[in-house]
Amino acid sequence: xxxxxxxKIQDVNQALEGIGEWEGNKYxxxxxxxxxxxxxxxxxxxxxxxxxxxxxxxxxxxxxPICQYYYKCGGCxxxxxxxxxxxxxxxxxxxxxxxxxxxLESNLAPAQNIVCYRNRMDFAVFPEAIxxxxxxxxRTIVDIERxxxxxxxxxxxxxxxxxxxxxxxxLPYHRKLETGYLKYITLRYGFxxxxxxxxxxxxxxxxxxxxxxxxxxxVCQKSKANNIVFCYNNKKSEVSASGNYKVIRGxxxxxxxxxxxxxxxxxxxxxxxxPKGFFPxxxxxxxxxxxxxxxxxxxxxxxxxxxxxxxxxxxxxxxxFENVESSILQAEQNVKAKYASKKVLFKRFDLFQNxxxxxxxxxxxxxxxxxxxxxxxxxxxxxxxxxxxxxxYILYVSCNPxxxxxxxxxxxxxxLKSILFADPFxxxxxxxxxxxxxxxx
Ligand SMILES: C[S@@+](CC[C@H](N)C(=O)[O-])C[C@H]1O[C@@H](n2cnc3c(N)ncnc32)[C@H](O)[C@@H]1O
Numbered sequence: 001x002x003x004x005x006x007x008k009i010q011d012v013n014q015a016l017e018g019i020g021e022w023e024g025n026k027y028x029x030x031x032x033x034x035x036x037x038x039x040x041x042x043x044x045x046x047x048x049x050x051x052x053x054x055x056x057x058x059x060x061x062x063x064x065p066i067c068q069y070y071y072k073c074g075g076c077x078x079x080x081x082x083x084x085x086x087x088x089x090x091x092x093x094x095x096x097x098x099x100x101x102x103x104l105e106s107n108l109a110p111a112q113n114i115v116c117y118r119n120r121m122d123f124a125v126f127p128e129a130i131x132x133x134x135x136x137x138x139r140t141i142v143d144i145e146r147x148x149x150x151x152x153x154x155x156x157x158x159x160x161x162x163x164x165x166x167x168x169x170x171l172p173y174h175r176k177l178e179t180g181y182l183k184y185i186t187l188r189y190g191f192x193x194x195x196x197x198x199x200x201x202x203x204x205x206x207x208x209x210x211x212x213x214x215x216x217x218x219v220c221q222k223s224k225a226n227n228i229v230f231c232y233n234n235k236k237s238e239v240s241a242s243g244n245y246k247v248i249r250g251x252x253x254x255x256x257x258x259x260x261x262x263x264x265x266x267x268x269x270x271x272x273x274x275p276k277g278f279f280p281x282x283x284x285x286x287x288x289x290x291x292x293x294x295x296x297x298x299x300x301x302x303x304x305x306x307x308x309x310x311x312x313x314x315x316x317x318x319x320x321f322e323n324v325e326s327s328i329l330q331a332e333q334n335v336k337a338k339y340a341s342k343k344v345l346f347k348r349f350d351l352f353q354n355x356x357x358x359x360x361x362x363x364x365x366x367x368x369x370x371x372x373x374x375x376x377x378x379x380x381x382x383x384x385x386x387x388x389x390x391x392x393y394i395l396y397v398s399c400n401p402x403x404x405x406x407x408x409x410x411x412x413x414x415x416l417k418s419i420l421f422a423d424p425f426x427x428x429x430x431x432x433x434x435x436x437x438x439x440x441x
Pocket of ligand 1: 300322353
């Protein structure tokens with residue numbers, strides 16, 4: 001343990017933490033704003049070094065958090081900052097980078113709606129609590145009765161599910177003792193359709209037990225969800241809404257509309273968590289491709305075929321790749337149904353493990369690739385394939401704009417034409433971006 005240190009917060013970083021300096025070293029603090037004073041000490045060494053805050057003197061003007069759990073829950077981390085500042089702190093380093101290195105003015109689309117925006121929340125079920133993880137502590141759950149960034153429907157359904165589980169002593173899974181079965185409750189809601197899906201994730205051992213039969217009867221009586229799914233996976237797995245499943249009510253998916261397109265979203269598949277906050281990205285895609293002379297869409301990390309369905313009308317051939325089976329099936333079915341006269345091919349493919357062979361493209365020089373990878377980025381295999389391709393345009397959509405920046409720098413055959421930052425995730429450090437890239441001739 002080291003001596004106490006006192007720092008004054010001088011800046012806020014992209015993770016929305018206050019930054020203070022002590023003897024030339026920078027330290028970051030959650031919930032701290034410029035002007036605050038923090039007394040702290042550290043324990044452990046190098047990578048295991050942990051900062052322990054002894055006193056946080058709030059000397060700045062802060063916002064009153066919208067949520068009662070804000071200072072405990074690991075979900076949001078910036079409710080103490082005015083929204084306009086949150087957006088600037090998140091995007092500013094990248095705005096400066098693109099201006100200095102690419103002579104580009106970034107396009108900025110801050111959020112229009114900063115509460116009640118998420119269409120999906122995953123609540124962990126522990127014997128002592130149902131809620132979200134405490135910041136920095138995977139094993140501790142903050143008991144949550146309502147969450148301000150999810151819909152009113154989801155808050156009511158959360159209340160119902162919490163009451164329900166209370167009546168089943170021993171049902172929540174105990175991670176240490178390995179007793180009980182229920183690990184997660186996932187609530188998914190279509191803001192435009194009001195369709196809803198509640199997913200209970202259990203340990204495999206729960207399937208077809210007498211307990212399950214009793215629980216099903218109760219769930220069906222009390223839950224207000226249009227669709228209810230039970231899914232089962234390995235005890236040790238901490239992945240919610242995945243594995244074998246049983247439909248308890250309705251379907252294994254729910255419906256959502258985006259830009260007048262109807263989507264069915266399977267229980268285990270990705271869907272934009274805040275479609276409305278994502279509109280500026282969609283608008284950029286549409287404006288760009290509407291003016292191009294291209295005939296082929298290559299939808300990489302296509303999920304349920306979100307981009308293909310929305311923009312397929314601009315193309316003659318549509319190809320999509322993705323590694324979740326249910327998503328690819330859904331994508332193929334929906335895109336083929338909507339664009340019956342076009343050549344459509346969707347394939348399950350691990351874009352990280354394997355190099356995609358682009359020889360199937362009849363007309364690579366008339367192709368647009370939309371690249372929408374998970375947080376871990378597009379990966380070196382795909383970047384190298386694209387770099388040597390003849391594809392003239394790439395629209396790289398990212399939920400990790402800092403990593404996107406590094407990957408763009410590696411795409412040496414492409415020039416960055418424009419970049420836009422949008423914010424579907426207020427109060428969190430997350431945001432989205434779209435980079436328009438054009439091949440250097
Ligand atoms: C950010 S989501 C985008 C999905 C889709 N474009 C959309 O907007 O709904 C990233 C997608 O990448 C898929 N994915 C993750 N790892 C992958 C991999 N190794 N190979 C292919 N797809 C992967 C995920 O299943 C997810 O559907």
